[in-house]
Amino acid sequence: MADLLEAARDGDHGSLAGLVDELTPLLWQVARAQGLDRDTSSDIVQTAWLKLLGALGQIRSPMALTSWLVTVTRREAWRVRNASRMELPAKDVLFAELPDLGPTPEERRVEAERTRQLWRAVSTLSDRCQRLLRIIAFTRRPDYDTVSAALGMPRGSIGPTRGRCLAKLRDALAGDFVEEGWS
Amino acid sequence: MTAPDEPLDGLDHAILAGVKDMWRQADPVPADLLDRIKFAIDLETVDLEVMRLTELARPAATRGDEQSRLITFDSETVTIMVSIRQNPDGTIRVDGWLTPAGRHPIELRTAGGTAATVSDEDGRFVLDPVCSGLVQLIVRPTGTTRTVTTPSISL
Numbered sequence: 001m002a003d004l005l006e007a008a009r010d011g012d013h014g015s016l017a018g019l020v021d022e023l024t025p026l027l028w029q030v031a032r033a034q035g036l037d038r039d040t041s042s043d044i045v046q047t048a049w050l051k052l053l054g055a056l057g058q059i060r061s062p063m064a065l066t067s068w069l070v071t072v073t074r075r076e077a078w079r080v081r082n083a084s085r086m087e088l089p090a091k092d093v094l095f096a097e098l099p100d101l102g103p104t105p106e107e108r109r110v111e112a113e114r115t116r117q118l119w120r121a122v123s124t125l126s127d128r129c130q131r132l133l134r135i136i137a138f139t140r141r142p143d144y145d146t147v148s149a150a151l152g153m154p155r156g157s158i159g160p161t162r163g164r165c166l167a168k169l170r171d172a173l174a175g176d177f178v179e180e181g182w183s
Numbered sequence: 184m185t186a187p188d189e190p191l192d193g194l195d196h197a198i199l200a201g202v203k204d205m206w207r208q209a210d211p212v213p214a215d216l217l218d219r220i221k222f223a224i225d226l227e228t229v230d231l232e233v234m235r236l237t238e239l240a241r242p243a244a245t246r247g248d249e250q251s252r253l254i255t256f257d258s259e260t261v262t263i264m265v266s267i268r269q270n271p272d273g274t275i276r277v278d279g280w281l282t283p284a285g286r287h288p289i290e291l292r293t294a295g296g297t298a299a300t301v302s303d304e305d306g307r308f309v310l311d312p313v314c315s316g317l318v319q320l321i322v323r324p325t326g327t328t329r330t331v332t333t334p335s336i337s338l
Contacts, residue, residue, distance in 0.1 A: 017221045025222065028212045043218050043236050044336045049220045050233040076235075083237075105258070115208065118201050137203035141291050173198070 001062040011054055016056075021051060023066060026138040027073045032152045033131045034077040044080065048072040063143060071149040121172035129165035136162060184264075222294070222317050223335040228333070232331045234258040234320075256333045261322060267338060274312030275338050281306040281322065290321040313338065 001022060007015035027048060031041035048069050052059075060067050123132060135150045148155040185265045191199070199320040238255035251268040281287060284306035291298045291310050294317055302308040315338045 009214050011227075014224055016224060020220050020224070025207075025212055025216055028216070029206060029210075038213060042219070043217065043334055047233055049332065050231070050332060052231055053224055054231045069220050072202055084190060095317050114201065118198075118205050120204065122205070125299055127205070133199070133202050135207055137199045137206065137336070141328060166198065170194070174277060175318055183326060 001065075005062055005065055009059075013129050015050050019065070020042055024049075026066070026135075026146075026150075027069055029134055029138045030070055030073045031077050033150070034074065034081065036077055036080065040080055041077075044073060044076045047076055063145065066139075066143065067145045067149050074152065075148055113154070117173065121169055124172050125165060125168055128161070129168060132161055133165055133169065136145070196272065219317060219335045219337070220304045223291075223319055223332070226321075226332065228329070228330040229331050232258050232260065232329055234263065234331060235259065236332045236334060236336070254336070256320070258331055260329075261331050263320065263322070263333070265320070270312060272312075273315075275315055276311040277308070277309070277313055277338075279308045279320070281308065285325065287325050290323075292319040292321060293317070 001019070004015045004018045004022070024045060027045045028041060031044045032038075036044065051072055052065075052069060055068065058144055059068055122133070125133070131151055132147070132153070135147050139146050144155050144158045147153070147158050155163070194272050199259075235258065236254060237257045237301060238251070249297060253265055254267065255333050256263045256265075260283075262282045264280045268276055268278075270276055277291065279289070279302070280304050281289070281292040285302065287298050287300055287302050288303060289310075291300075293314060295314055298310050298313065299310050300310055307320070317333040318333050318338050321334045324331065
């Protein structure tokens, strides 16, 4: 990502497009974890990238780039939510229903069942844990600056909260599933 | 069991990988979003002001099958309202009204090229015909080096 960033700063559009591929999935989760609908989230993520064009020259590292984009995405999400007086979504809106996993051929049956079990387990967690794990799952390594920017959570509380949320999720997944499920 | 703030173990990593897959399936990035972003940011400019789409109205069809959309874009210095309607031949007509009013160069970027016009003293402008697909409106306000752009939208 460092090479892509350097080339993008020098005006290489292909490299900038490479960064879009790399980082948009995380920004999407940031917007959606704020409870915005899919159209609004699309606009916000696009706005963050457009705003980056004016700031790209000052951004020196992939970590700084990620934090910058995540911060702008979250700020835009807050702005939209305040402007439209949307309330924080109730838990059942944020985490509405079991995803439609579609028809499951035999070879995919086990995988689909695991996803269902994981979905059920995640849905027992608090909103705070759901949001945190959702963002952490899309960051490359423990990047507390990015997670802090994505959720507006103090940096120092992320490690302990992550530990507690993962422990709860492991409890909720307890049983045969954990032992035989993941490798 | 993971203690708070301790390094993640193998099972934690596996669970987080599962959480990532789960969200990717349940709430995927819209199929066209990456293309919309890449189209929009393909600009040569540093002094860029980004407009936000603040209002989108779809009034019920007025006459026959005529469909129109009203969209408002806002930024710190400029507001643009556009009405988008389909011509009988399937092309699209864009009527815009820009404030603060005045004669400003306006471009409409499309996949097939860029159409240019200038708003009149009241800030009104027309782009007709426009092909359907991804488009982006760009204003270069007279007397500044600034470029004001909307996000890309699909017509």
